[in-house]
Amino acid sequence: MTQDPRPLYLLALGQLEKLLAEVTPEALGNATPCTEYDLRELLSHTVGGVHRIAYIGEGGRAQDVAAACGEIEDDEWPAVFERAVARVTAAWAEDAKLDRPSVAPWGEVPGRGALGGYVMEAVTHSWDIARALDSTLPLDDGLALAALAVAEAVLPADIRGFVPFGEVRPVPADAAPYARLAGWLGREA
Numbered sequence: 001m002t003q004d005p006r007p008l009y010l011l012a013l014g015q016l017e018k019l020l021a022e023v024t025p026e027a028l029g030n031a032t033p034c035t036e037y038d039l040r041e042l043l044s045h046t047v048g049g050v051h052r053i054a055y056i057g058e059g060g061r062a063q064d065v066a067a068a069c070g071e072i073e074d075d076e077w078p079a080v081f082e083r084a085v086a087r088v089t090a091a092w093a094e095d096a097k098l099d100r101p102s103v104a105p106w107g108e109v110p111g112r113g114a115l116g117g118y119v120m121e122a123v124t125h126s127w128d129i130a131r132a133l134d135s136t137l138p139l140d141d142g143l144a145l146a147a148l149a150v151a152e153a154v155l156p157a158d159i160r161g162f163v164p165f166g167e168v169r170p171v172p173a174d175a176a177p178y179a180r181l182a183g184w185l186g187r188e189a
Contacts, residue, residue, distance in 0.1 A: 005112055005119050006098075008119045009088075009092075009115055011140065012122035012143055013050070015122075015123075015137075015143065016081065016125070017085070018137055019130055019135060022135055023043070027039055027132070027133055028040040030132045031132065032132040033127070033131050034187070039132045043072070043077055044068045044070065044072065047069045047080055047084050048067045049121050049122070049125075050122070052066075052067050052105075053091075053114065054090075057088065057091030057097055057111065058091045060103075062103055062114075098110065098112040104117055105117075117154065119146060123181070124147060124151075124181060126139060127139060139178055144176075144181050147181055148177060148181045148184060151181065166187070168184055169186060169189070170183065171183035
């Protein structure tokens with residue numbers, strides 16, 4: 001990724017924030033397209049991912065912190081997420097961090113490469129959460145296309161044996177951007 005991913009990441013976090021506002025305690029046990037997680041576990045992983053990329057921006061190594069935030073009270077998700085967004089925004093405020101070597105879960109990359117991967121994660125999990133909630137919130141197609149571009153660049157179809165994504169699922173060429181992203185990441189659209 002050669003561009004500054006911060007604006008896209010903040011848009012993705014804004015979309016997530018709107019979805020978290022829809023979460024009810026009754027929905028926390030819902031299944032998600034990210035089959036290893038129910039909604040509560042996916043929210044923990046998603047918020048933990050925001051803290052993890054914040055930690056990377058602060059100079060830490062991804063593997064030093066879990067990509068989960070632990071036990072959260074049913075009604076605390078929006079507040080917990082708001083704190084994570086404030087942390088990640090502060091952690092990546094300096095432009096120089098975009099070119100600084102950073103240790104992401106997939107290796108050492110420039111900061112913009114680490115943050116670009118988290119754009120893909122936030123956008124993908126927005127779709128997962130929206131599906132789990134049966135949300136009517138319109139998701140941003142531009143974000144899906146940006147995440148898909150990252151996914152296609154860093155997750156070729158032939159390396160799926162060791163990444164946390166399933167085999168690429170075929171989708172029609174004219175499918176909506178989120179369906180194309182889901183298919184590329186091995187999810188049932």
